[in-house]
Amino acid sequence: MNSTAVAPRDTGVLVVGACQAGIQLACSLREYGYSAPITVVGAERHAPYQRPPLSKTLLHAETSPDAIALRSEAFYADQGIRLVLGERIIRVDRGDGGAGVAYAHSGRSFAFDRLALTVGARPRRLPVPGADLAGVHYLRDADDALALRAALAEAVDVLVIGGGFIGLEVAATARELGCEVTVTLADNRLLERAVGVPTSEFFLDAHIRRGVRVHLGAPPVRLLDDGHGRVRGAELPDGSVLTADLVVVGIGAVPRTELAEQLGLTVDNGIVVNEYGLTSDGTTVAAGDCVACPPPVDLPDGPVRIRFESVNTAVEQAKTAAALLADRPVPYGAVPWFWSDQYDLKLQVAGLSTGHDRYVVRGEPDTEKFAVLYYRGGHLVAGDFVNRPADFLAVRSALAAGRTIPPEAATDTTVPLKKLIADDPRQAVA
Amino acid sequence: MPKVTYVSDAGEARVVDGLVGDSVMQTAVRNGVPGITGECGGVLSCATCHVFVDEADLDRLEPVSGLEDEMLDGTVVDRCPNSRLSCQIKLSDELGDLRVTTPEAQE
Ligand SMILES: Cc1cc2nc3c(=O)[nH]c(=O)nc-3n(C[C@H](O)[C@H](O)[C@H](O)COP(=O)(O)OP(=O)(O)OC[C@H]3O[C@@H](n4cnc5c(N)ncnc54)[C@H](O)[C@@H]3O)c2cc1C
Numbered sequence: 096m097n098s099t100a101v102a103p104r105d106t107g108v109l110v111v112g113a114c115q116a117g118i119q120l121a122c123s124l125r126e127y128g129y130s131a132p133i134t135v136v137g138a139e140r141h142a143p144y145q146r147p148p149l150s151k152t153l154l155h156a157e158t159s160p161d162a163i164a165l166r167s168e169a170f171y172a173d174q175g176i177r178l179v180l181g182e183r184i185i186r187v188d189r190g191d192g193g194a195g196v197a198y199a200h201s202g203r204s205f206a207f208d209r210l211a212l213t214v215g216a217r218p219r220r221l222p223v224p225g226a227d228l229a230g231v232h233y234l235r236d237a238d239d240a241l242a243l244r245a246a247l248a249e250a251v252d253v254l255v256i257g258g259g260f261i262g263l264e265v266a267a268t269a270r271e272l273g274c275e276v277t278v279t280l281a282d283n284r285l286l287e288r289a290v291g292v293p294t295s296e297f298f299l300d301a302h303i304r305r306g307v308r309v310h311l312g313a314p315p316v317r318l319l320d321d322g323h324g325r326v327r328g329a330e331l332p333d334g335s336v337l338t339a340d341l342v343v344v345g346i347g348a349v350p351r352t353e354l355a356e357q358l359g360l361t362v363d364n365g366i367v368v369n370e371y372g373l374t375s376d377g378t379t380v381a382a383g384d385c386v387a388c389p390p391p392v393d394l395p396d397g398p399v400r401i402r403f404e405s406v407n408t409a410v411e412q413a414k415t416a417a418a419l420l421a422d423r424p425v426p427y428g429a430v431p432w433f434w435s436d437q438y439d440l441k442l443q444v445a446g447l448s449t450g451h452d453r454y455v456v457r458g459e460p461d462t463e464k465f466a467v468l469y470y471r472g473g474h475l476v477a478g479d480f481v482n483r484p485a486d487f488l489a490v491r492s493a494l495a496a497g498r499t500i501p502p503e504a505a506t507d508t509t510v511p512l513k514k515l516i517a518d519d520p521r522q523a524v525a
Numbered sequence: 526m527p528k529v530t531y532v533s534d535a536g537e538a539r540v541v542d543g544l545v546g547d548s549v550m551q552t553a554v555r556n557g558v559p560g561i562t563g564e565c566g567g568v569l570s571c572a573t574c575h576v577f578v579d580e581a582d583l584d585r586l587e588p589v590s591g592l593e594d595e596m597l598d599g600t601v602v603d604r605c606p607n608s609r610l611s612c613q614i615k616l617s618d619e620l621g622d623l624r625v626t627t628p629e630a631q632e
């Protein structure tokens with residue numbers, strides 16, 4: 096990373112992808128004093144919006160995509176951020192030093208001095224016969240959510256394939272709307288990649304208590320046709336059949352890497368960036384769901400790079416990339432966190448529990464109000480929190496400050512966790 | 526149209542026209558008012574929308590819910606008696622104009 100500065104800036108920064116990461120990148124550039132032009136090009140027709148409500152409130156018909164907009168039109172104008180919607184970039188030509196031209200599907204072109212990729216991810220497609228039948232839905236963008244909302248209003252039997260956040264949030268909403276709901280998944284526990292075992296077990300019980308049927312370790316082998324091209328259910332590996340008039344597939348997302356590949360950037364389960372958000376060509380930056388980056392927190396023996404799909408990660412990575420482009424580089428090192436809302440259950444997760452060797456449970460999971468604190472080598476590394484927001488905030492700030500909470504004391508729910516935050520003796524030695 | 530005055534920690538005031546139904550947090554974030562992050566979009570998950578409400582406006586607001594109360598205990602800048610999470614304050618014509626001060630830090 097010898098020279099990241101480019102002297103003449105006439106065409107400025109082009110941000111491809113106008114959502115959480117792209118808009119944050121543009122806003123942060125201005126905040127960090129970048130004064131050349133900024134253009135953000137997005138493929139969707141809606142003004143940039145928040146994705147989390149798509150699997151929650153938006154399905155209840157309470158909200159319109161306008162109501163979840165990230166910024167006002169006046170704000171973009173005020174900040175001199177040119178927002179171009181409904182244009183998909185399909186090719187980028189680039190010369191030396193990072194400058195080049197991007198071409199949209201429509202034929203429009205956009206010149207730039209520096210390029211930022213915030214293109215996000217697309218839903219992973221279900222790889223079985225029948226997956227393209229009518230009545231099979233995916234959920235990634237606002238149009239998907241509006242289509243799913245209309246379908247849910249008519250549905251009786253809903254089958255959710257996948258036990259991650261999106262699947263479970265849709266299952267919760269469908270149940271609240273009065274549908275019969277079945278969840279079937281390949282993994283042997285819910286939210287396997289995101290939370291620890293006690294939290295997975297809690298969510299299994301919580302969904303069952305609310306009348307959802309759950310099949311673990313049962314990925315459908317095919318979806319069944321009602322004879323008119325509409326889905327009528329799914330067949331499981333043991334030959335049994337689940338009937339449904341609406342199927343929602345939520346089996347993860349795949350990073351959009353086509354443009355990066357075309358540019359010859361290193362791609363490995365996401366566009367590879369360093370801790371400054373810089374890609375392998377040394378000039379292009381990238382942020383958000385499309386990115387594989389060094390873990391922001393210490394993960395001994397962990398993966399060298401991770402992809403972490405959350406609002407907080409998109410925002411922090413975008414700030415990091417903007418700081419680099421504005422010649423104020425600061426490495427990305429924020430403690431990742433995210434949340435999920437299902438029924439009246441608020442889940443908050445702070446840190447990365449990967450590779451923990453000990454955990455303690457605070458409170459009684461059966462009361463639907465508890466926390467799990469994870470430790471590795473004696474250090475507090477992460478926590479899962481269900482309806483315990485004060486505990487979540489305490490752990491998030493302890494982790495951010497490199498401090499700890501003694502596991503023995505943490506199980507006493509009469510003492511606020513905030514009062515137990517202590518210096519991490521091992522951290523001080525290291 | 527209700528107006529919200531945001532006073533920064535350093536004492537600078539900015540007046541923004543709000544829309545009925547939007548929250549004080551949304552109004553700030555959409556218009557790029559510094560000092561309010563609102564990362565979770567207003568679902569009581571992040572506590573990055575902490576504000577101090579002008580004493581004169583405080584009594585007119587809906588009371589603090591149990592969840593908001595718990596979260597206020599964990600804000601980065603310690604809570605005061607007039608602390609609120611601004612995503613929980615919805616603008617309305619009855620409520621009228623509001624004045625809030627943003628803390629030194631949210632995260
Ligand atoms: C339904 C749902 C619920 C979620 N709930 C939560 C939650 O509760 N909590 C949480 O922390 N996170 C949640 N997330 C995750 C969070 O929303 C994402 O991590 C975040 O949106 C990532 O932002 P991004 O900008 O990287 O990508 P995206 O939001 O995917 O944005 C990328 C944008 O780029 C555009 N684009 C792609 N290619 C091109 C191109 N070639 N030209 C032009 N434009 C292009 C796309 O159309 C898209 O608008 C949820 C995600 C979804 C889908």
Ligand code: FES
Pocket residue numbers: 550562563564565566567568569570571572573574610611612613
């Ligand atoms: S915006 Fe997250 S708690 Fe208010």
